[in-house]
Amino acid sequence: MISFEHVMKHYPGRGKNAAPVVALDDVSLTIEQGQIYGILGRSGAGKTTLLRCLNHLEEVTSGTIRVAGTDWTSLQGKELRSVRRQMGTIFQHFNLLASRTVFDNVAFGLELAGEKKQDIAPRVTELLDLVGLPDKAQAHPSQLSGGQKQRVGIARALATRPQVLLMDEATSALDPTTTEQILDLVKDLRDRMGLTVLLITHESDVVRRICDGAALMADGRVVEHGNLLELVSDPESRIADQLIPLGRAQDAFEGRSQLLSFVNQGVSEPLISTFTRETGINVSILGGSVEQIAGHKVGRLRVAFDHPHGGGLDDALIRQFFNERGVTVSK
Numbered sequence: 001m002i003s004f005e006h007v008m009k010h011y012p013g014r015g016k017n018a019a020p021v022v023a024l025d026d027v028s029l030t031i032e033q034g035q036i037y038g039i040l041g042r043s044g045a046g047k048t049t050l051l052r053c054l055n056h057l058e059e060v061t062s063g064t065i066r067v068a069g070t071d072w073t074s075l076q077g078k079e080l081r082s083v084r085r086q087m088g089t090i091f092q093h094f095n096l097l098a099s100r101t102v103f104d105n106v107a108f109g110l111e112l113a114g115e116k117k118q119d120i121a122p123r124v125t126e127l128l129d130l131v132g133l134p135d136k137a138q139a140h141p142s143q144l145s146g147g148q149k150q151r152v153g154i155a156r157a158l159a160t161r162p163q164v165l166l167m168d169e170a171t172s173a174l175d176p177t178t179t180e181q182i183l184d185l186v187k188d189l190r191d192r193m194g195l196t197v198l199l200i201t202h203e204s205d206v207v208r209r210i211c212d213g214a215a216l217m218a219d220g221r222v223v224e225h226g227n228l229l230e231l232v233s234d235p236e237s238r239i240a241d242q243l244i245p246l247g248r249a250q251d252a253f254e255g256r257s258q259l260l261s262f263v264n265q266g267v268s269e270p271l272i273s274t275f276t277r278e279t280g281i282n283v284s285i286l287g288g289s290v291e292q293i294a295g296h297k298v299g300r301l302r303v304a305f306d307h308p309h310g311g312g313l314d315d316a317l318i319r320q321f322f323n324e325r326g327v328t329v330s331k
């Protein structure tokens, strides 16, 4: 649905002979239709620039961005305005017009898009129903809670029936309960409308709750990306470590610990003790946790296996025991 192909973005450096700032450095990334995809990374990693290039607030220096197969980077004028409507954005600070009512805020985008007056009112009513604010049409933004303001933001972003929703730290200004409600609304809208959602966030909770996939950026580059449920069995995954922390491996076991990972299974005491009883191999649990990710129960456990009499370990036997019970073993 959205693909970035070798995208570079340079900003002019500050000062006369300063080198340009490389904000995006050969970024290639594909986001499938209907995915909710998180862009993670420290401050300055290039996340906002990626979003701004996607919605044409910035032009790429080189490379191509495609949306639904169309080369997005070469569009201009009328064509650009028309495809831009396929993309709605919601912001951290909502960006509502304070002097306009909720109704007029949502109508505004439709007016700009040249919709006929008689079509605007029913569409706004439909949108306010969709986001759960049918009784707030005549309120002003100052009379709304943060969560309600973001619902207006969502209604406004979806007014022109976009295929893509961009969320730029859209829940960072909200309390945890309101954040959950907004994320559940976004997920519900994705399910009902087939939206593709690209979001930037600093909050692991947001990624855990709604993302199917994520990319980690550092210094303008994508350093890791993938489907979240696939990344959990990768012991090297920084994204998985951020979302389902393992804690630090104990020094004594450094280098010979292994990762047990599972999705929608339970690693309970009986599993570990059954393993020990059946194989005579002891298991030390070094760290791990179980989290809910995109509606799935996902666990990662760092363990070390030890033969009590100093015998060798049969890796194939260990793998077979856990794999039969839906648990992946990785070095």
Ligand SMILES: Nc1ncnc2c1ncn2[C@@H]1O[C@H](COP(=O)(O)OP(=O)(O)OP(=O)(O)O)[C@@H](O)[C@H]1O
Pocket (backbone or CB within 6 Å): 011, 012, 021, 022, 023, 041, 042, 043, 044, 045, 046, 047, 048, 049, 050
């Ligand atoms: N208009 C600009 N002019 C010059 N440099 C810029 C401009 N916008 C961003 N940069 C630089 O590009 C790099 C990437 O910035 P960007 O805002 O994309 O990062 P970010 O990951 O979104 O950070 P944050 O999480 O703090 O918003 C940074 O080094 C930043 O200083």
